[in-house]
Amino acid sequence: METVELEAQVLANRLGVAFSLVFQNRPIECMITITALEAYFWREPRPGDERILKTFRDGYGRIRAIAERKLLAHPVARLELTPADFSRP
Structure with a gap:
């Protein structure tokens, strides 16, 4: 899979970070929720956009x-990643 050369962005409603991937030669809009970032990538309360994007990049x-x-398991046009996607059974 390739990454579309679009910069990740914090959504206006601050509920997640939007980014894109190319899957089967078509761009897929993706979003990871702020809740997932908080639960699995940092513990800082109410970070600013710069910190959110740094955490996403890291x-x-x-x-x-x-x-x-x-996407391999369930191809879709829009993908949302939540904390459940990062938890291990």
Whole structure:
């Protein structure tokens, strides 16, 4: 899978970070919730946008791997990653 060269962005409603991947030659809109970032990538309460994006970039390898696995299992046009996607049974 390739990454579309679009910069990740904190959503206006501050509920997540939007990013894109290319899957089967088409771009897929992806979003990881702030709740997932807080639970699995940092513990800082109410971070600013810069800190959220730094955390996203620092955890991008794991975020991308989870997104790719989820897309392989269930191809969709829009993908949302939540804390449940990062929990291990």
